[in-house]
Amino acid sequence: MNVDLDLVRKFNVPGPRYTSYPPATHFSEDFEQTDWDAHIAANNEGAERDLSLYFHLPFCESLCWFCGCTTVITTVQDKSRVYLDYLEKEMDLMGEKIHADRQVAQLHLGGGTPTFLTAEEILRLGKMVQSRFKIRPDLEAGVEVDPRRLTEEKVQALAEVGFNRASMGVQDNDPRVQEAIHRIQPFEMTAQTVQWVRDYGFESVNIDLIYGLPHQTVKSFEKTLDEVLSLQPDRFAVFSYAHVPWIKPAQKILTDDILPSAEVKLELLKLTIEKLNANGYRYIGMDHFSREEDELTVAQQEKTLQRNFQGYSTKGGVDIYSYGMSSISQAEDIYWQNKKELPDYYADLDAGRLPLSKAYILTAEDGIRRQTIMRLMCDLELDYAAMSELLGLDFEKHFAVELASLDDLEVDGVVERQAGKLVVTDLGRLFIRIIAMRFDEYLIAGKKGRFSQAI
Numbered sequence: 393m394n395v396d397l398d399l400v401r402k403f404n405v406p407g408p409r410y411t412s413y414p415p416a417t418h419f420s421e422d423f424e425q426t427d428w429d430a431h432i433a434a435n436n437e438g439a440e441r442d443l444s445l446y447f448h449l450p451f452c453e454s455l456c457w458f459c460g461c462t463t464v465i466t467t468v469q470d471k472s473r474v475y476l477d478y479l480e481k482e483m484d485l486m487g488e489k490i491h492a493d494r495q496v497a498q499l500h501l502g503g504g505t506p507t508f509l510t511a512e513e514i515l516r517l518g519k520m521v522q523s524r525f526k527i528r529p530d531l532e533a534g535v536e537v538d539p540r541r542l543t544e545e546k547v548q549a550l551a552e553v554g555f556n557r558a559s560m561g562v563q564d565n566d567p568r569v570q571e572a573i574h575r576i577q578p579f580e581m582t583a584q585t586v587q588w589v590r591d592y593g594f595e596s597v598n599i600d601l602i603y604g605l606p607h608q609t610v611k612s613f614e615k616t617l618d619e620v621l622s623l624q625p626d627r628f629a630v631f632s633y634a635h636v637p638w639i640k641p642a643q644k645i646l647t648d649d650i651l652p653s654a655e656v657k658l659e660l661l662k663l664t665i666e667k668l669n670a671n672g673y674r675y676i677g678m679d680h681f682s683r684e685e686d687e688l689t690v691a692q693q694e695k696t697l698q699r700n701f702q703g704y705s706t707k708g709g710v711d712i713y714s715y716g717m718s719s720i721s722q723a724e725d726i727y728w729q730n731k732k733e734l735p736d737y738y739a740d741l742d743a744g745r746l747p748l749s750k751a752y753i754l755t756a757e758d759g760i761r762r763q764t765i766m767r768l769m770c771d772l773e774l775d776y777a778a779m780s781e782l783l784g785l786d787f788e789k790h791f792a793v794e795l796a797s798l799d800d801l802e803v804d805g806v807v808e809r810q811a812g813k814l815v816v817t818d819l820g821r822l823f824i825r826i827i828a829m830r831f832d833e834y835l836i837a838g839k840k841g842r843f844s845q846a847i
């Protein structure tokens with residue numbers, strides 16, 4: 393894929409990432425508990441739909457200056473023991489509402505740093521899940537591991553409770569960049585982590601990188617890419633550094649004089665895409681790359697790829713029930729989010745209440761647009777007949793205005809309106825969020841949130 397920098401410049405506008413539709417900025421504290429109860433009860437009338445469980449483990453021993461995640465910085469190990477007690481309370485309260493025969497198809501530990509937990513705590517969390525849920529034999533169980541404080545014992549514990557996919561943050565191997573972002577992680581540490589997870593039978597390894605960090609140059613980042621490519625991970629997620637100091641004050645440390653210019657940042661993106669492509673990785677879309685034979689690539693070709701809060705996934709028809717502070721859940725027609733601060737999360741559970749903070753109940757139109765945006769981002773095309781059947785309406789008629797508004801994108805070679813379908817070109821993969829925004833009713837209506845730049 394050749395990356396056209398002029399187009400990247402043109403389309404580098406703020407926009408949602410569409411891990412949900414509508415985006416989480418629409419979730420509201422102003423919801424009726426009775427409505428939430430009714431939707432959860434309806435979602436659990438039967439056991440046909442599988443579950444995807446997410447656990448947010450917020451603790452990190454030190455803050456990386458670029459971080460945009462919801463974290464609690466501490467070196468007090470006992471905090472995670474206490475947190476597991478509360479996760480257990482939450483699981484028990486929620487367990488009363490979930491149909492006992494539903495099966496878990498997917499499990500994910502995110503953070504923060506899930507491997508802040510000791511090996512014993514990892515085993516305890518695994519058993520907490522196994523003793524409360526029916527687990528599918530083909531469970532996809534992923535965990536975000538931090539190579540900096542990982543031990544072989546922790547990897548062994550993760551494998552013992554069924555984890556089979558690992559994702560690790562690398563960001564950049566250059567010592568100067570690492571010092572500037574407050575994250576020292578020599579390449580050998582990353583290599584050791586990959587070795588351990590492979591030794592313990594993990595089937596898939598993902599590496600996260602970030603471009604746009606302080607002191608990065610094309611030459612330095614190429615070295616990082618060469619080094620991590622030598623580890624042959626199955627997937628890469630390469631994110632643009634999102635500078636949002638109004639949300640994350642620690643980012644104020646990353647001042648303009650050390651951040652790469654917009655031009656260099658674009659060159660880094662171009663380098664990344666071209667180099668990963670040349671090494672056998674397919675650009676799935678939205679910062680994600682996977683090997684040709686990887687299940688994500690195959691799912692995209694077979695049009696079974698899904699997109700949700702955990703990014704891309706191969707599991708469709710599942711509801712995401714999430715646990716832990718700030719975690720977001722998604723069932724058929726409802727999203728909800730837990731309290732964002734640890735004391736509030738604990739206080740609700742101490743009072744015997746679920747720690748709900750916000751919710752959003754989808755309208756019928758939201759549901760139509762959620763499906764449309766998801767299929768566009770996953771399949772990289774919209775087949776009008778297939779979409780009409782999926783949504784139970786005349787797709788071309790329903791989206792006549794949106795489809796007619798794509799002239800400029802077609803001229804730029806981002807999309808093609810062919811007979812009976814809209815196709816995202818190879819080049820258009822880079823701008824998938826721009827295309828999706830054309831189907832976002834709230835953006836069309838001018839109700840914009842404040843989002844980071846695309847690149």
Ligand code: SF4
Nearest residue numbers: 452455456459461504
């Ligand atoms: S380890 Fe990850 S979650 Fe924790 S501060 Fe660093 S980037 Fe953020």
